[in-house]
Amino acid sequence: MDSSLILRGVRRCSTKRFLAWLAPWAVMAGIGVFAIGLCLVKGLNQTNMDNRFAFGLWIFLDLAVIALGAGAFFTGFLLYILRRDELRAVINSAVVLGFICYSGAVLVLAVDVGQPLRAWFTFWHPNVHSMLTEVTFCITVYLTVLAIEYLPIVLKNRQLRKVPSFLVFEGELHKLMPVLAAVGTFLSFFHQGSLGGLYGVLQGRPFAFRDGFAIWPTTFFLFILSAIATGPAFVLLTTSIVSKISGARLVRHGVYELLAKISGWLLIIYVGLKSVDTIVWLNQTAPRSGINPSQFYAWQPFGTWVLIVEIVLLGLVPALIFMSPARRRSLPWLLTGSVLACLGVALNRLVMTIQTLAVPTLKFEPFMTYWPSWQEVATFLFVIAYGVILYSLSFRYLRLFPQEREMQKY
Amino acid sequence: MPNRGWMTFVVGLGSALALGWVAFPRLQYRTIEQPLQFSHKVHTSEAVGMTCEDCHSLGDDGRFTGLPSMATCEPCHTEPQGQTAEEKRFVDEYVAKGREIEWLVYARQPENVYFSHAPHVGLAGIACARCHGPHGGTDRLRPYQENRLSSYSRDIWGPSPTRLRRAEWQGMKMTDCSSCHDAHGVRQSCLTCHK
């Protein structure tokens, strides 16, 4: 039915099967839209956030998807700036993933703020000292960049290619790619860092506060590093999952190995620096703020096990897997490593968001925990459903994996 | 027809410009007539000889008493002083019945703004017309225009759809306040004006 839209030379499932695949995700998205509507119309009392947990599930989601979306800019950086041409095999997919992650994050942010209609005030009356201003500017601009990067992929669709001016336009855009990649890299480095800085500058929250260099706390650099370390792992993970689900070979194994190798080296650097940072923080930064650091981990469920899991199990272990050439040759090992690495960055963002707020500062304030409301969860799931749907459509109708057609021949 | 493409483009451009510059500014505001016509000119004329302060005064605590209540008007207007129909209506419907007039205040600042006349008029010596324009010499009260979305008076932004000011006294936006404060070296912060 829609075969005229599908790329020549690749196999895609029947329309019926495709619709059956989309249906549950559409339902999930529909529930999410309802929840979002409730939050926008009735206000944020629909969530379980409160004055203490001013940030909740949604901010965690934003931070996590933006970290995972780093695969887009970093792959672009490696391909267009560092000229790692092997990565051309995944760049389109990475761009689509990046676009999904960033647009999803912006969408959730719009629901998360109390007054979305005033969002433009940040541009009109910006406070240049705020990390959040930096984040807002960079994310908005970078989302535009991603949209422009996404455009040529869309325009390469079989039917759209028939419009000659689109082809010209697409060609022009293509020449622009290295420039966009450079801009995207710059912006991304900055806002990934700013997201870390967001917490690191919180002088009043010793759990999050870090010393740093110039105006940047260490979390600024750690967030960049953890994002670029897990970005390739996320591209690897999604590519192999898509390959599994679609039953098509999409890229050569060498691409996986390269992604894993990059991820591995960056992860090991990250784990090293994160460990140094943790030691300095626990022994110097926090005590200087008048906090006994043991207090950070005195409250269940946030014991020291969280720290160990984050650094060792979800940091060091995937790094070692990725760094071993023997393990890299095995797809199951690569998948294990990717899952661990992605969970690691998510756990880091979760801890920075939730535990920062849960640990009491005033001695007479109780420790509190937080559990999201169904509206928050449904909004979270909406972003996932939206991502799956958009990616599925892109995968079906656009050329996300240039190597796919060649691989089909074998 | 090589120009047809441009034609459609220009038609699109033109209709959008017309909509945005002509139709939209009309739709944006609701026009409401004042409950009564009042001539500042007659009252401030030499024959009557009143000043702004006779009706719009400051209290001892520095609070602006705003518009005069019936108590200020009544002593002169128990009987009509002139021949206008509007004054007769004023005497019959308001003075005789002891009703207050619900004036629509052009210069009313938004609820979140704290503005005190005392430092501006008292300490800085700013004349009424500096912000209110030649209002004291008008013969008629112009209709009140209310923004349909924000429900603020049009005088806040001034009459121009560009929201740029033509005269010094047109517009009472935050930037108008703060530029004057800046010019006169008033140390300011949000709380200087906001409540």
Next chain:
Amino acid sequence: MKFNVTRRDVLRFAGGAAIGTALSPMPWNLTDDLAIWTQNWSWIPKPPKGERATRTTVCALCPAGCPVEARCIGGLPVALRAANDGAALCPLGMTGHHLPHHPNRLTGAVGITRGERRPAAVTTDMVVRETARAIRSARAGAGSVVVLDTRPGRSGSWAWRRLLAGIDSAVVAAAPGLEGASLASLDTMLDARSQSFGLDLRNARTILSFGAPVAEGWGQLDLAAARESVRLVQVEPMRSRTAESADRWLPARPGTEAAVALAIANVLLAEGLVDTTALSGTDEFDSYLSVIAGFSPDRAAAIAGLAPDEIFATARELASSGPSIVVAGEQPGGGPLGRPAETAIFGLNLLLGNVDREGGIVGRTPLPAPGDDAPLTPLARLDEIPDHSVALVIIDASAGDGVYPWSLVARKLSPKGSLVVALSPFLSGSAARANFAVPTPPYLETIHELPTSFAEPVASIALSAPLLPTRSGAVDPVAFMRSIARAAGLDLAGEWATTESLIRERVARIHRAGSGTVTSPADGSATLVAELSTSDELWDALLAGGRWSAAPSNTMPPRTMRITGGLGTALGELPTRATATPRPTGTLTLVPRATRDTSASAAVSPVLTKLYQESGLRGSTGTAVLNPRTAASLGFAAGRNVRLLTAAGAMRVALMLDEGVMPGVVEIVVAPERSALGEKTAPGARTVLDLLTPGNEQTWSAVDAQLLEG
């Protein structure tokens, strides 16, 4: 020419339109206006505009009657503060101007059926007819008539007694749980039922209080200011604000107050610290001595869970630094301690010679009655009225309310048929439990009278001037009485037709007597009544926030003293019973806890949710507080929802843990019920008070309870 609209044309048109729109003010103004719309939503309330003025009145929300300065905009009050320098209002008083707008304000008479979500609107005439019918059947022998007065001593209180004078079985009783209710036991002991007396707290040097919130404004003693001159000993199981600020705190177990008092008396006698020659001939003195002899400090200390030294020290302090005053009970929300305990406690005043003494218990001339010398219905205590005997209860909550378990009233009602009619501005508290409720004007909408408060050493009166017009639908209580009189054929002669005319008459009589002074709230200056030429001048001075006080007279007429008030052996048994009854394991003592301010009114401002709902400062209703050790022994953690079980039933409560709570005790927070805070709930919903079944002594200050899972 054929004009085919192609896709390309549409795109071009759209392109042009987009550029044109961007170049016009429309998108930018719309964005701006939309943002401003969020700053000016039509559903956000707009504060009033108008001229600013200050006016003075007197707070009528509790018997204290604090002078109030109201900041008014356009004549309507927007903020209240104390009118006298250096004073301050309590949270209830500060928000009094919200009450006329309370969501549970009655706008017309209603009939209430238990279990129905909404009360049914009825006419006031119908309530009058039903009340008259109940009076007629009471006269025919169907039962007695009781008026529950929530603010005794008002002109309106006198009018009730005057109205019911013709009915043999009628009594007027103070509502249970009112401040000063315990002092009625002192009346009995001093045989002073027709006499009025006060506590000269300001001149006392030692105050021994069994649970009274003395440091929280009870008795109008500014304890903070009097810190240097007054020594306070507090006997109370709870770590109240008063207990914490007392010079000595004896944390006696709940229900063991009498044992402590008797042991103190034991020490006083054993160590010869008091001279009892004047008392030796007094009625029942010998039996009193024998009861005291049974309570050695060691035995009482064991019963109360105290160190015997504390009892010795307290007795010696009392004897050495007089004059002293001993007060019993008066715990807000907890009601009186019961007559046997009160007798044991007040007995100390007699032993110590505190009666008829400056800084002790002093006589005071009563306020003049507002009317003629016609016979009046007797006053009674509710516990003196036999159970199941009442055909008609009229609750006059027009000036305030009490906090008490409704079962206290319910048990009095005749099973053969009864009627409960309430007069109240609000459909909460007592009114929500009646069969009919008639709306009366609230504070600030009519003149309210603040007669002599229970502890004051001299008679006084203040008037609360209205600042708002009375809303239509409100019925004046005295006018209501006259309608009842007409319908039931009762004699209610006199010129007065309304509460105001009655109060005017009382003020005129004060003026005629010509003694005393009026104190202005603003500067504290006093004017002699004798200098005022007309009673209108006195009236105006009172309406401006002034308070008239009688000239002090510290002498009481000679009277008979009855030490135990004829209670016989109950006194001896009481403290033993409190601890000796075998209780199943896991049984805890349930102690209600309320704050003084909000226990005085049937409705409080919804803004007090700041204290009861939006912060942990005062637990919300349904919060139970336990010592962590007690909780651990029962296996409960904080924040858990548990079932609280008493002989009266069960209720779900949220647990809070606090090391400051006595082990083995459950403190239950008696916060204003949800409807009193302004929430729309079914009238007369059960509250924690309903779990506190009064025992035979009709007290509810300590009740056995169990905490269960689920």
Next chain:
Amino acid sequence: MESAETTRARFAMVIDLDRCNGCGACATACAVENNVPPARPSANERTGLTWQRVYRASNGRQFPENRSVYFPVSCQQCEHPPCVSVCPQNAVDVSPETGVVSQIPVRCLGCRYCMTACPYHARYFNWFDPKWPDGMETTLNPDVSVRMRGVVEKCNFCHSRWQAAKAKAAAAGKRDLDPADYVPACVEACPEKAIVFGNLDDPRSGVAKSAKSANAFRLLEKLGTEPKVFYRSDRAWVRRLADADVAVQEKEATRG
């Protein structure tokens, strides 16, 4: 025209914790003065709006040695406020005339970043639309604007009273206000006179003297926020509660 330069002041308060008995009058007066709406039925102590919140803390000992202290905590008006630099759109700044940290609800986006930045939990979010029972809007204070849902708000030392005092001074031709004309509602309402308020820069003011007294302290001083709300107590265990070096609370409350 002459320069409209105003004098600089640093308003501050000293709260005597030995006098405070936790009656809640300050919190109530604050809500009345600043048009803080009553709670919605579903609001609780975690979603409520109390600009002046009174916390109870104890010496941690067992009954009957247990003693409590009440900490009225409002915005601490820090000299180095952690909340100002984080606001993305300048809805928060420090008034140079008063030293008061502002929060302008109409500029606020509702991102709540300032709330996460404040270690004193002194900032509150309007989770609900403000709603008073019908008719009660006539009791609102016209000097303070009502906030809409979705924005952050907090104590500003009753800024409207400062505005009124300034206007009164201006009407009398003066630039400096009379200290007696500017007293925040909580200070005025305290029955125990536990709060001293005034200008820290004026060495003769009671607040400047009390703030320097031996037993005065500030909350979480080691964070370097330099609050202008001081506390004082003669009890050492109370003063120890100011720093967060040891965990004492074991209460846990889960919502959701």
